[in-house]
Amino acid sequence: MSTLLEAKEVTKTYAKAQRPSLNKVSFSVSESEFIAIMGASGSGKTTLLNVLSTIDTPTSGSITIDGVNIKTLTDTGAADFRRDKLGFIFQEYLLLDSLTIFENIAVPLTLQKLSPKKIESMVQTLADSFGIGQQLKKYPNELSGGQRQRASALRAIVKRPSILFADEPTGALDSSSATDLLNTLKASNEELHTTILMVTHDAYAASFADRILIFKDGRIIRELLKQNDDRRTFYESIAREVARLDTER
Amino acid sequence: MKNLSMALKNLKNNVSFYALYLLSVSFVITVFFAFTSFSMNKVMLAKMSDDGRVESMCKTISVFLMAFVIFYMSYSNRFFLRRRTKELGIYALLGYRKSTILSLLTAENLLTCFGAFIAGILLGGLFHKGIVFGITVLLDLAVDPSEIPFFNLHAILKTARFIFVVVIVLALSNGRFLVRASLMDLVRFEKSAEKTMKFHCFPAVIGFLSVIAGYCLALDIVRGQKSLWFTVSFYPMAMLTAALILFGTVLFIASFLPFAVQTGKKNKRKFYTQTRIITSPGFLYRIRSNARTLIMLTLLSAATLTVSSVMALSLFYPIAAVSRMAPSEIECRIGQESDIAAIRQIISEYALGDDVILRQTDIYKVASTASQLPMEYGIGTSKGDSDNEKILREAGFECISYTDYKALLEAQGRQKILKRLTPLKDNECILVKYQPDADNDETGNVYPLLINKEEIPVTTSAVTLDNPISFANSVGTLIISDNLYRTIAENTVPAVKILSINGKSVADNEALFQALSEYLNASPYLQGSSHRIHEIFSLSSSTFLLIGFLVVLFFIATGSILYFNNVSSIADSKSDYDILRKMGYPDKAIRKIIKRQAAAFFSIPFLFGLTDCIFATLVYKTALMQNLLGNNPALYLPTTAAIMLTLVIYLVYYCMTVHTCCKAVLAK
Numbered sequence: 001m002s003t004l005l006e007a008k009e010v011t012k013t014y015a016k017a018q019r020p021s022l023n024k025v026s027f028s029v030s031e032s033e034f035i036a037i038m039g040a041s042g043s044g045k046t047t048l049l050n051v052l053s054t055i056d057t058p059t060s061g062s063i064t065i066d067g068v069n070i071k072t073l074t075d076t077g078a079a080d081f082r083r084d085k086l087g088f089i090f091q092e093y094l095l096l097d098s099l100t101i102f103e104n105i106a107v108p109l110t111l112q113k114l115s116p117k118k119i120e121s122m123v124q125t126l127a128d129s130f131g132i133g134q135q136l137k138k139y140p141n142e143l144s145g146g147q148r149q150r151a152s153a154l155r156a157i158v159k160r161p162s163i164l165f166a167d168e169p170t171g172a173l174d175s176s177s178a179t180d181l182l183n184t185l186k187a188s189n190e191e192l193h194t195t196i197l198m199v200t201h202d203a204y205a206a207s208f209a210d211r212i213l214i215f216k217d218g219r220i221i222r223e224l225l226k227q228n229d230d231r232r233t234f235y236e237s238i239a240r241e242v243a244r245l246d247t248e249r
Numbered sequence: 250m251k252n253l254s255m256a257l258k259n260l261k262n263n264v265s266f267y268a269l270y271l272l273s274v275s276f277v278i279t280v281f282f283a284f285t286s287f288s289m290n291k292v293m294l295a296k297m298s299d300d301g302r303v304e305s306m307c308k309t310i311s312v313f314l315m316a317f318v319i320f321y322m323s324y325s326n327r328f329f330l331r332r333r334t335k336e337l338g339i340y341a342l343l344g345y346r347k348s349t350i351l352s353l354l355t356a357e358n359l360l361t362c363f364g365a366f367i368a369g370i371l372l373g374g375l376f377h378k379g380i381v382f383g384i385t386v387l388l389d390l391a392v393d394p395s396e397i398p399f400f401n402l403h404a405i406l407k408t409a410r411f412i413f414v415v416v417i418v419l420a421l422s423n424g425r426f427l428v429r430a431s432l433m434d435l436v437r438f439e440k441s442a443e444k445t446m447k448f449h450c451f452p453a454v455i456g457f458l459s460v461i462a463g464y465c466l467a468l469d470i471v472r473g474q475k476s477l478w479f480t481v482s483f484y485p486m487a488m489l490t491a492a493l494i495l496f497g498t499v500l501f502i503a504s505f506l507p508f509a510v511q512t513g514k515k516n517k518r519k520f521y522t523q524t525r526i527i528t529s530p531g532f533l534y535r536i537r538s539n540a541r542t543l544i545m546l547t548l549l550s551a552a553t554l555t556v557s558s559v560m561a562l563s564l565f566y567p568i569a570a571v572s573r574m575a576p577s578e579i580e581c582r583i584g585q586e587s588d589i590a591a592i593r594q595i596i597s598e599y600a601l602g603d604d605v606i607l608r609q610t611d612i613y614k615v616a617s618t619a620s621q622l623p624m625e626y627g628i629g630t631s632k633g634d635s636d637n638e639k640i641l642r643e644a645g646f647e648c649i650s651y652t653d654y655k656a657l658l659e660a661q662g663r664q665k666i667l668k669r670l671t672p673l674k675d676n677e678c679i680l681v682k683y684q685p686d687a688d689n690d691e692t693g694n695v696y697p698l699l700i701n702k703e704e705i706p707v708t709t710s711a712v713t714l715d716n717p718i719s720f721a722n723s724v725g726t727l728i729i730s731d732n733l734y735r736t737i738a739e740n741t742v743p744a745v746k747i748l749s750i751n752g753k754s755v756a757d758n759e760a761l762f763q764a765l766s767e768y769l770n771a772s773p774y775l776q777g778s779s780h781r782i783h784e785i786f787s788l789s790s791s792t793f794l795l796i797g798f799l800v801v802l803f804f805i806a807t808g809s810i811l812y813f814n815n816v817s818s819i820a821d822s823k824s825d826y827d828i829l830r831k832m833g834y835p836d837k838a839i840r841k842i843i844k845r846q847a848a849a850f851f852s853i854p855f856l857f858g859l860t861d862c863i864f865a866t867l868v869y870k871t872a873l874m875q876n877l878l879g880n881n882p883a884l885y886l887p888t889t890a891a892i893m894l895t896l897v898i899y900l901v902y903y904c905m906t907v908h909t910c911c912k913a914v915l916a917k
Binding site for chain 2: 079116
């Protein structure tokens, strides 16, 4: 599989900060990979996600996504890049309250200037296959947290992004809703070949990924690969790693 | 922590939040103090009128101003309170009693009002000086600036007392809010505003039809005598029209607009665009909680625009009508031949130029035996049908010759009318109308004139509004051929002899007019064009200035409320814009969305106000104003000017709003 994302020596230092939030981070992501980024609070996970997704700029280093060096992008270029290549899922769902679920999912497609017929069919098909086909006419405040997060995930997936960034997507969900959402992401990864980069502090959520990057003090300190393990075994090894991380703190 | 120190800490930590509130309160207090200082400024009031008219007007406006300040501050207070409900909920969760929260809010209001009072006194003093300077220049008053104090102690005390009352009103309003709100309401206030809107076709259609019916009824007035306004009666029709428009406006904004936007979403080709998919649902979402504010702003806007338009028209119309009421610079009746020499002497003393044109016109009164005579034939012959009921005129045509008519028009510099003029045959005449009568074209009518006991018929070849002599001296003027005029002159003596004085050196020469008035013993037949304009200005300007002051204040209030409403709403949705930016919406598209969202809320009160103003002005002009000028396009100038002024004020506020919103949303 070809490399979709490549980060080389990425450093991010905020003004007045004593140490960098990201310290010469290098890694690559292949197409159709599902990667989880783990680490304690303040380890640099969310900073990495912001920098990779063009929301923030690195202090030094280079990031290439789908052959584009994102550091060279202008504000408009970055907006176009996000529109065409990236998808986002946030912990707080961040659906637009004034729009119905259907409209929320359709927004990225309007940016791609697709025909109304195509937009309707794409949204309906995707919503049906991920179990919220009956909720499309409702407003976000009429849905449960799990349904909202699933809608948020579909909004990110619907435009078939090159890479999907998920920032603690299960953070505000109960275990059942979290499992539903993670299954949705996994199905999207396996069936639609969506590349996913998910930041999480939850070992269970991370167990759905193929590879785990563990962060500490702005650096990748370890990498876990699922390989041929089943999810339960992989979860146990992640849990052990998290426990080790806690004792090292 | 004591309430006062907590209030101080709150104010200190939320400077940017309170700055907006402080600014708006300072602004209204500035206006209030400036007006109070003006209404207590005895020097200016005495200079503007000596009959106490301005004082009583100031008192009336002062009541409106106080009501406005209380309304505006209550609105601002409620608006900012709403934005702080979550914070108040936290206080309640921490165990604060409602009375403690209320005293905290009151302490904050007291501090804010005190700050605004200081700013208002300083700025209001300056503003008052500006008003005095403006009026002095405009009315050409001789006022010694040192007589006008910068700070009027009585005005300061009155303002302080009033602010204290306002603080009490705000405390009562906040108390009512806190008593009614449960802890759940406070903590989850934003959520409770997110009720799903239902779109009902019936009230939407009723709203639309009511507004249209109201406008159609208003428009019906142009049908003249056949219209319902005349056949039924003016006041019931006015009440019905106002009620239909008022009721229709409420339903139009609350039901029709959301229904129309919701229906518009079905046009998928238009809806699935990067801007429309955000703005249409956004509009529906906002109108849920803002319909009442929008209705209030629309009515305020309509009232303000109508008042400003009617006011401009009321000032402009008499000035425009001077060309008919007094077509010559100066005009008077001559009692005896010696008067002419005396008048010439006065003119030579007061008008030094050699361009003075004196023209004597002899008017002959002629009766007619026609069964149907024009209204002008008998106007002013009985009490009740004339403006000047004290002097009754004798019925009849007042004839002047074609040559006199031409000479007078030439002396008055009315070249355009002269160019259109065609010579009269001996059996033809031109009838000068007092006011236009579109329903009854009198061209071609034949009037047999009784001259020396003989009937000589004349046919009306034209009717005109271009009277050469003022209505004080001639009504029912009939312009006849020179031959016929000579025939009349040979047999009778003139009823009236008129001297018309024109020329640049008599124009705007008030000293000459006063000298002539003195010579003619303040004769009501002495008419002067420039003098009349001066008179209108001095009689009306103070009224218009004060009403204008109130109108500008209402405009600023509407603009400020729209500004705060939009800025707050868009700032509250900042997270939504962040999502859009993350999705790949370029800043340009975000700006476009903000512009459209603000434009929708600015355009509703403006367009509704504009339409209401146009129809109300139409009714006012048609039914309540004397029509001397016909359908003169110049009459639309004051309304256009009032609309343009409103448009400029709205545009300034709109640009400020968009700028602030974009700055808040697009800040990195």
